Amino acid sequence: MAKITMTVNGRQVSGSCDDRTLLVHFIRENLGLTGTHVGCDTTQCGACVVHMDGQSVKSCSILAVQAAGSSITTIEGLAANGELHPVQAAFKAHHGLQCGFCTPGMVMTAVDIIRRHGSGLDEATVRAELEGNICRCTGYHNIVQAVLAAAAGMGGARQAAE
Amino acid sequence: MYETNYHRASSVEEAVKLMGAAAEGKYLSGGMTLIPTMKQRLAAPTDLVDLRHIAEMKGIAVDGRSVRIGAATTHEEVAASAALAAVCPALCGLASRIGDPHVRHMGTIGGSIANNDPAADYPAAMLALDATIVTDRREIKAGDFFTGLFETAIENGEIVTAVRFEAPARAAYQKFANPASRYAMAGVFVARRDDGAVRVAVTGAGADGVFRHPGLEAALAANWSPDAVANVTIDASALLSDLHASAAYRANLVKVLAKRAVAAA
Ligand SMILES: Cc1cc2nc3c(=O)[nH]c(=O)nc-3n(C[C@H](O)[C@H](O)[C@H](O)COP(=O)(O)OP(=O)(O)OC[C@H]3O[C@@H](n4cnc5c(N)ncnc54)[C@H](O)[C@@H]3O)c2cc1C
Ligand code: FES
Numbered sequence: 001m002a003k004i005t006m007t008v009n010g011r012q013v014s015g016s017c018d019d020r021t022l023l024v025h026f027i028r029e030n031l032g033l034t035g036t037h038v039g040c041d042t043t044q045c046g047a048c049v050v051h052m053d054g055q056s057v058k059s060c061s062i063l064a065v066q067a068a069g070s071s072i073t074t075i076e077g078l079a080a081n082g083e084l085h086p087v088q089a090a091f092k093a094h095h096g097l098q099c100g101f102c103t104p105g106m107v108m109t110a111v112d113i114i115r116r117h118g119s120g121l122d123e124a125t126v127r128a129e130l131e132g133n134i135c136r137c138t139g140y141h142n143i144v145q146a147v148l149a150a151a152a153g154m155g156g157a158r159q160a161a162e
Numbered sequence: 163m164y165e166t167n168y169h170r171a172s173s174v175e176e177a178v179k180l181m182g183a184a185a186e187g188k189y190l191s192g193g194m195t196l197i198p199t200m201k202q203r204l205a206a207p208t209d210l211v212d213l214r215h216i217a218e219m220k221g222i223a224v225d226g227r228s229v230r231i232g233a234a235t236t237h238e239e240v241a242a243s244a245a246l247a248a249v250c251p252a253l254c255g256l257a258s259r260i261g262d263p264h265v266r267h268m269g270t271i272g273g274s275i276a277n278n279d280p281a282a283d284y285p286a287a288m289l290a291l292d293a294t295i296v297t298d299r300r301e302i303k304a305g306d307f308f309t310g311l312f313e314t315a316i317e318n319g320e321i322v323t324a325v326r327f328e329a330p331a332r333a334a335y336q337k338f339a340n341p342a343s344r345y346a347m348a349g350v351f352v353a354r355r356d357d358g359a360v361r362v363a364v365t366g367a368g369a370d371g372v373f374r375h376p377g378l379e380a381a382l383a384a385n386w387s388p389d390a391v392a393n394v395t396i397d398a399s400a401l402l403s404d405l406h407a408s409a410a411y412r413a414n415l416v417k418v419l420a421k422r423a424v425a426a427a
């Protein structure tokens with residue numbers, strides 16, 4: 001049994017779990033944050049993507065003890081002051097989801113893609129970057145449109161702020 | 163997953179000591195191979211010794227054309243390194259096409275070469291770059307390091323701490339990715355030195371894992387051009403046949419990828 005502490009969505013949390021407990025189970029079961037999904041459980045689908053110390057990772061393939069001491073952001077941590085994050089808003093506006101099962105992982109991945117590439121994203125790059133995220137419903141078209149729109153909007157917002 | 167005991171090491175020395183005290187321990191780097199394998203109960207280490215927080219095993223140092231990459235350096239860090247791109251962009255390109263972004267944020271070069279998956283990308287680069295694999299106790303030439311399918315020269319408890327190589331004059335890597343897994347169905351790394359010496363390493367295709375191809379090396383040393391590859395025969399009898407591709411298909415892929423790599427180098 002391990003006693004671990006980490007920061008999740010800006011809040012310090014502690015809990016006990018087996019050394020073999022996966023981060024996704026710690027997040028869902030110990031912390032009750034069920035927005036992070038388990039789709040495949042085999043490191044393929046990306047439904048479980050969260051950010052660890054600022055980078056997207058598959059939480060079904062990381063032990064909770066590996067994440068001890070780190071800073072985790074889940075889908076619940078994106079919206080601020082009751083306002084959707086620009087990427088969430090873009091998924092809504094562009095119908096980037098149908099059943100919604102893949103959506104938390106898609107959104108967390110999109111935020112990471114935009115962090116690394118900025119507003120200069122093109123469609124081919126978005127499609128290549130979505131390699132680790134599977135969607136059974138949408139055919140990806142509207143997801144790609146949402147990511148591009150969010151990137152353009154966030155770039156514009158950044159410029160306006162400067 | 164079976165039960166296991168997790169330990170976090172902060173130095174190479176501490177990691178070796180922790181492993182020495184374990185019954186049947188395994189080192190844990192990015193975990194992008196080991197954790198999925200444990201989840202499938204194909205591996206059941208009693209103890210895991212995490213190498214991800216060992217500062218001396220991280221980072222990329224470039225001095226002239228000499229490159230040293232710490233074993234715990236992630237695929238993403240290799241892909242994004244401007245210093246490495248200035249002397250050996252082929253290796254950055256290779257790292258940028260491993261798996262997906264999430265795998266690249268965790269997976270490490272040390273884990274990849276220690277695992278020596280016959281379809282992994284880094285082993286081809288290490289062999290073609292004539293790299294030296296540095297461990298906690300010795301240095302091993304890549305040619306002696308990769309010994310078979312998932313087999314290396316590493317002994318029990320030995321840690322890969324870094325890889326070192328001299329950047330070649332030209333190099334390129336081309337892979338034909340399995341459309342589902344993105345692992346190489348065949349991958350060819352070509353490297354040419356200032357003195358004209360050429361090394362060509364092939365991954366994904368060999369029945370015995372990564373290998374050098376003397377025929378391609380001789381042809382390209384004589385004439386560094388895609389045309390030179392046309393007359394080389396790739397013997398399919400030593401290649402892998404599985405549900406993804408027959409040996410003959412892979413033999414043809416090796417030739418096509420070698421041409422593309424030379425054209426891109
Ligand atoms: C979805 C997916 C797609 C992938 N696609 C590709 C691909 O296209 N190409 C590719 O090459 N790979 C691919 N991989 C594998 C990935 O590159 C892994 O990161 C890599 O194989 C292992 O590195 P790791 O750091 O994660 O090692 P781990 O999983 O932590 O360890 C792997 C093995 O190496 C041992 N080990 C780790 N580090 C050391 C060390 N420093 N010294 C001694 N032993 C050590 C461990 O004990 C274990 O046995 C993919 C993986 C996934 C999940
Ligand atoms: S649940 Fe983690 S990748 Fe599918």
Ligand code: FES
Pocket residue numbers: 096097098099100101102103134135136137138
């Ligand atoms: S919206 Fe249903 S899986 Fe993507």
